[in-house]
Amino acid sequence: MTESMPAEPASAESISAASAPEKTAPTDTTLAPELADLPAEFARHLSLERNLSPHTVRAYRGDATSVLAHLQECGGDDITALTLRVLRSWLAGQHAAGAGRATLARRAASARALTAWAHATGRITEDPGPRLSAPTPRRQIPVVLRAQDAEAALGAAGAGASEADPVALRDHAVVEMLYATGVRVAELCALDLDDVDRDARLLTVMGKGGRQRVVPFGLPADRAIDAWLAKGRAHLRTSASAAALFLGVRGGRLNQRAVRRVVHEVLRAVPGVPDTGPHGLRHSAATHLLEGGADLRSVQELLGHATLSTTQFYTHVTVERLKAIHDRTHPRS
Incomplete structure (x- = not known):
């Protein structure tokens, strides 16, 4: 962490204030009147103008409240006192309290978004955010199923799906669609009936930042969706179902926690298949596309990545897999 902390030292008082772990997270009500309205206004900007997801807005708002609480502890009574020194001491305190590299990177991004907004709206005359550095999070090679493992797991899910069990029909369609399209779990849960073009075998997906994309899916996923719609969905449908494609057991839209449970149960049911x-499944779909000869730009479009560099990470996955195969099979490895 030392090498990534900026060179300008924070005051001893502010570092001390930040270093002690807080018993409870600060809230808007703990802020001075001059600061108390800012987190909510910042959150509205993130939601309405930047169109960020509710989860991201909540995280950024919490970080903004923490920054402003630290500013208050350092003696600042309004946002004009939010300087680079204050931001650095706040981030140093987060590190001292045990935050990891990925968390520090996220919180630094939150702080930069806060100061950019404050500067753009005239609340501060200079934006200190661009000079706030944070450690780069280490990207771990994700768990990726072998193609034969994915085939075995999906086959087992399909074999267990019958007309007598609408939940099993739904679960089979869920895992087939996740693997066939590589969509994010939130994107899958947000799908409506009209988002599925059965004739063309295409999904219309609303991704991060409100970016819409069209994703193809294959025959196995189409057959699983057909079984779910024809024989399963009607058994779970209620007045709360509306147009949701996938339904929970009480008839509402299927939630992300339930999807995660479904995927873990399907994979754990097949001996030898890694649990993920x-x-x-998204990582596996991307890796298998690249291993099958797909180009990076096409995979980027399918996955809904904003930048090609995110998609390029999957090339490292395929290289690591090739190295493992080489080490295991080559006589002079």
Whole structure:
């Protein structure tokens, strides 16, 4: 962490204030009147103008409240006192309290978004955010199923799906669609009936930042969706179902927690298949596309990545898999 902390030292008082872990997270009500309204206004900006997801808005709002609480502890009575020194001491305190590299990177991004908004709206005359550095999170090679493992797990899920069990029909359609399309779990749960073009075998997906994309799916996923719609969905449908494609057992839209449970149960039921979640199926789909000869730009479009560099990470996955195969099979490895 030392090498990634900026060179300008924070005051001893502010570092001390930040270093002690807080017993409870600060809230808007603990802020001075001059600061108390800012987190909510910042959150509205993130939601309405930047169109960020509710989860991201909540995380950024919490970080903004923490920054402003630290500013208050350092003696600042309004946002004009939010300087680079204050931001650095706040981030140093987060590190001292045990935050990891990924968390620090996220919180630094939150702080930069806060100061950019404050500067753009005239609340501060200079934006200190661009000079706030944080450690780069280490990207771990994700768990990726072998193609034969995915085939075995999906085959077992399909074999267990019958007309007598609408939940099993739904679960089979869920895992087939996750693997066939590589969509995120939130994107899957948000799908409506009209988002599925059965004739063309295409999904219309609303991704991060409100970016819409069209994703193809294959025959196995189409057959699983057909079985769910024809023989399963009507048994779970209630007045709360509306147009949701996938339904929970009480008839409402299927939630992300239930999807994660479904994926874990399907994979654990097949001996020898690594246990992973919906994002593992997304990783697997991307890796198998690249191993099958798909180009990076096409995979980027399918996955809904904003930048090609995110998609390029999957090339490291395929290289690691090739190295493992080489080490295991080559006589002079």
